[in-house]
Amino acid sequence: MPTPDEITRHHDATEVIWVDAHPTGWTLRIEEPDPAWTQRYDEQAAAIAAALGERLLHLQHVGSTSVPGLPAKPVVDIDLTVADPTDEAAYVPDLEALGYVHWFTEPAWHQHRLLKHLDEPRVHLHVFGPDCPEVVRHGMFRDWLRAHQEDRERYAEAKRSAAARTTATGHDNGAVGFQMRYNQVKEPVVREIYDRMFRAAGLLG
Template identity: 40%
Template sequence: MATSGSDDDLAAATIGELKPYAIQVVLEDYNPRWPNWYAAEAASVRDALGSLVLRLEHTGSTSVPGLAAKPVIDILLAVPDTTDEAAYIPALEGIGYTLRIREPHWYEHRCLIRRVEDGAPYNVNLHVFSPELAAVEIERMLAFRDRLRTHDGDRAYYDATKRELAQRSWKYVQHYADAKSDVVEAIMARALQG
């Protein structure tokens, strides 16, 4: 989520109540089941949306073998128009998703979630973009993932940063994400250089 970590910005982008995280981030060592969880979730999304799925990718730390992560499957979904929520959100709600984030100022990003506490088999963040609006951001996200998959030094650096930051307490999980941004940008710069 590109929203800055200010409480007002977080509240403005959040659908429903913005609940403080108020605990330490829990990271797990890489779990070889994570790609299978993604594959099952991707099949459900494709079944629900059909031809509206323009692109579907496993992103985030659970998509990188050997990298510690919060046990949340991050998925990038590209649809023709994220602002046409009636075209895709009801179908996603039908398979257990809840719209949680709406960011019109950041590529019209939407984030839907599924959570274990609500009956899902695992936690999922489904990040929805439109290629027409967010082509550059989509490619940045995938370049970052691919860099971590193929460069041991960058993966180890990111892993160490995450583990150090996870030792702190955060009011909102977005604050933890924001704290990683300098490291992410440094790795991203290397990824985009080729």
């Protein structure tokens, strides 16, 4: 289990190693809650579990599409835990057979691997290793927003504002630039919510 310090530590942008990222023409947008997002997660979770079997250690629906009532980009975020993210041969080919594209790798950020399924609604599959603090953070943030309406509404407004300020250049050209700009605009609100959440959980003094 990660320590409180590991869970509460925020990480800055790290080196990205591009694998098969390519232009798609997708435009960043915020949509109202859609039951199709949960259905998409359920379908993909079943397919991933069948493909990986015992190599799948943990799977969870995270991000805004996992929070009922929260507007979101129509992108279903899934955290996948495997024994060793660096052993790509052990899982990437099976995920590619399901239609996923290995987009990029971030070795310095918990050996994160991002794979994308580009059918609508999109799926972003985040691969991490056991006891990864980021997986804990994602689950805590999801559960906090589900339980706290004021922060859910505050976050929704931050997302709409961030999208409005980035959509002029928010086209997916295979890079992460527009996504990073979107995240940077809403980051202050996200950090405020994380702080309340961590203090309520007794992880911060």
